[in-house]
Amino acid sequence: MWLKSQILLLYCIASEVWTAKQLDSRRNFPRGFYSVEDGNSAKWNRLKRSLYQGRSCRVRGCCTGRDDDCSFNIVSKAAVCYCDQFCTSGSPGPVDCCADYWDVCDHPVEPTRSDEPWLPPASGCYKDGRFYGEGTIIKDNCNSCKCFQSLWKCSKEVCLVRQDLIQHINSGDYGWKADNYSQFWGMTVEEGFKKRLGTFPPSHSLLNMREAPVNSLPEEKFPAFFAATYAWPEWIHDPLDQRNCGASWAFSTASVAADRIAIHSEGEITDNLSAQNLISCDTRNQHGCNGGSIEGAWRYLKTHGVVSYACYPSFWNDHLEPSGENHCYVSSEIGKNYTNGPCPNALEESNRLYRCASHYRVSSKETDIMKEIMEKGPVQAIMKVYEDFFLYKEGIYRHSQKAGSKWKTHSVKLLGWGALADKNGQKQKFWIAANSWGKSWGENGYFRILRGQNECDIEKLILATSG
Numbered sequence: 001m002w003l004k005s006q007i008l009l010l011y012c013i014a015s016e017v018w019t020a021k022q023l024d025s026r027r028n029f030p031r032g033f034y035s036v037e038d039g040n041s042a043k044w045n046r047l048k049r050s051l052y053q054g055r056s057c058r059v060r061g062c063c064t065g066r067d068d069d070c071s072f073n074i075v076s077k078a079a080v081c082y083c084d085q086f087c088t089s090g091s092p093g094p095v096d097c098c099a100d101y102w103d104v105c106d107h108p109v110e111p112t113r114s115d116e117p118w119l120p121p122a123s124g125c126y127k128d129g130r131f132y133g134e135g136t137i138i139k140d141n142c143n144s145c146k147c148f149q150s151l152w153k154c155s156k157e158v159c160l161v162r163q164d165l166i167q168h169i170n171s172g173d174y175g176w177k178a179d180n181y182s183q184f185w186g187m188t189v190e191e192g193f194k195k196r197l198g199t200f201p202p203s204h205s206l207l208n209m210r211e212a213p214v215n216s217l218p219e220e221k222f223p224a225f226f227a228a229t230y231a232w233p234e235w236i237h238d239p240l241d242q243r244n245c246g247a248s249w250a251f252s253t254a255s256v257a258a259d260r261i262a263i264h265s266e267g268e269i270t271d272n273l274s275a276q277n278l279i280s281c282d283t284r285n286q287h288g289c290n291g292g293s294i295e296g297a298w299r300y301l302k303t304h305g306v307v308s309y310a311c312y313p314s315f316w317n318d319h320l321e322p323s324g325e326n327h328c329y330v331s332s333e334i335g336k337n338y339t340n341g342p343c344p345n346a347l348e349e350s351n352r353l354y355r356c357a358s359h360y361r362v363s364s365k366e367t368d369i370m371k372e373i374m375e376k377g378p379v380q381a382i383m384k385v386y387e388d389f390f391l392y393k394e395g396i397y398r399h400s401q402k403a404g405s406k407w408k409t410h411s412v413k414l415l416g417w418g419a420l421a422d423k424n425g426q427k428q429k430f431w432i433a434a435n436s437w438g439k440s441w442g443e444n445g446y447f448r449i450l451r452g453q454n455e456c457d458i459e460k461l462i463l464a465t466s467g
Contacts, residue, residue, distance in 0.1 A: 125152050142188045160184045160192040160390055168402050169388060175422060176395025176448075178388065181441060183243075189387045189406065196437065197385055198246025198291045199411040202461050206295050209361045214368050222370050227416035227432055228259065228378050235262035236378065236415065237272045239445030240309075241438030243316060245289035250278035251436035252411040253297040254306065256380045257356045257465060259413075263377040264467025273354055276314050277306035281328035288326070294380060294411055294463065298359035301465075304332045305353035311343035362462040366452045369462055370417055378415040380463040381433070383449075384456040385410040392442050396420070396430045397449045399456055407456075412436070414462070417451055431458060 123134045125147035132138065136147045142159035145152045161184050169178040184192060229236045237258050242251050254273040262270045279288045282300040286292035306312075307330055329344035332353055339351040362372045362379055372379055388403035416432035429451040439445040449455050 123150060125150055127152065139186065142186055142191070157188045158387075160187040160189050160387065162387075162391075165388060165400075165402060166391055169391070169400055172400070173423075174395075174398060174400055175428060176397050177393045178391035179393035181391070183438075183440075184390055192387070192390055193385070193406075193408040194290075195244040195246050196242070196390070197248055197408050197410045198242075198289065199249040199252070199382060199409045200291055200293045201409045202382060203293065203295060206293075206361075207461065211363045212360045214363055214371060216363075216365065216368055217371055219367050219370075222367065222374065222417075225416075225418040226370070226374055227418075228373060229415065231374070232259075232263055232377065235259065235267055235270055237262075239434045239439060240275065240314070240436055242275070242436045243314075243438075245279065245315075246291050247275065247279045247289050248411045248436055249286075249292040249294050249297055250275040250282070252380050252413055253294055253301065254278060254309075255413050255434065255436075256378050256463075257298075257301055257354075259378045259415075260376070260465050260467045261354060261356060269354070271308040271310065271354065273301075274306050274309045274312035276309075277312045277330060280315070280326070281306075281330060281332075283328070294382070295359075298356075298463070298465065301354075301356050302358055303334055303355075305337075305355035307339060307343065307351060307353060308348070310348045311345055311351055313345055317345070357466045359463050359465050362464055364454075364459050364462065366459065369414065369459060372462070372464060373414060373416065376464065376466070378413050378434075380411060381414045381458050382409060382411050382461045383458045384408075386456070389456075392447055394443050395448065396428050397447055397455070414458075418448075419451075433458075 124136070125132050125134075127138070127140075127145075132147050134147055134150070138145050140154060141161065142157050143155045145154040147153075161180055163180070166178040166180060169176070184196075187195070237255055240251055240255070242248060254275040254277075258271065258273040261273075278286075278292075278297055278300060281304070282292070282297060284296065284300075286296050300306075312330060330351070331340040333340065337353055339353060341351070343349070343351050362369055369379065384399075384407040386399050386403045386405075386407045388400050389397065413434040414431050415434060417430065418432065419427050419429045422428050430448040431451045432446060432448055434446050435442060437445070449458055452459075454460060
């Protein structure tokens, strides 16, 4: 009986050598270095796999979803790898799901048969080709998953980055494209609303504020395209990044005020204004990175004023302490043009305060907003933000119904308009707006949104200052 087993083993090894030489002589592989095996070879591979058990399978048994009828010869290694549940498709090509690939299929030394008895499969869970022990907790986007009795038990939060929503928008006829942003990965929708917006809904007094009188013009009197960045190229300030600080109320106000002051002064004052000054120092009924009102921000700008962005950069800048958003680094008094102390940023010497005139409300009529922007500069707008807006990459935004009905208030800067024909030849009018999520978001920090239809309430409340 022992002699018969030896003869069978020698026969199998000789057959393997003969098969490898045959494959080497052909050198005609439809998959580069890999070739699909025929039925007889597959039978041999089943036997060979039972003989040459690698370390991974010895520890926990063979791979889940193993398919012996689907295998590839790696001729350069004279080895065979199998198509299993956790195989990968990257370089150097299809590989065995087990970690054995690197010890067996990619190892220069031919493996030897193990006489060790197989241990029972380890208790745990697989994810993306990796094995995790029982009780392991991992993060899957915005959800936490725990391996419990060899199954993943995950929380069911709605994540801000959703691949199904991205695919739905990009495959639909919405007029804009969505993308996956790494800065939003791992955040829930509620966290996105809290950390990336931060403008309180307008008060009744603000909504009842009388609109400034204007001599309306028909739409044909306006150019088809207008952007404040073209009209005043040196005086319009680029979008900043509020990061995970819910203070769009401060960023949008400071940006519009800086543009208006530059235009009103005809370029004598072009400093960008410090949103951080507002976040840290405007504390009356304001909540810093946890939200605030644009009405309060405009009042603070008029009475106290703020310093330049160079003097008081954002708290995550290297020149300030990480907790700087909770501490006001400048002291200003009504009527004074300079702070009581030096700039928080020691590299900037000028601690000058900048104030602006009272804010006023612009008519919600489309052409009145256009006239205001073209004659006096960018304006501030409040809008509803749905979860799909976070995924905006390019195009003319409009809310997609699949994104749901939940929304929160955000404030942005409107600085122009335009119109483009869609694929059906229909004219699509849009506003050009600056967000405060950095230049890696949207169209270099900007976005376009439908014009003339009050999309997401973008035209409902428009504020400005004379400078």
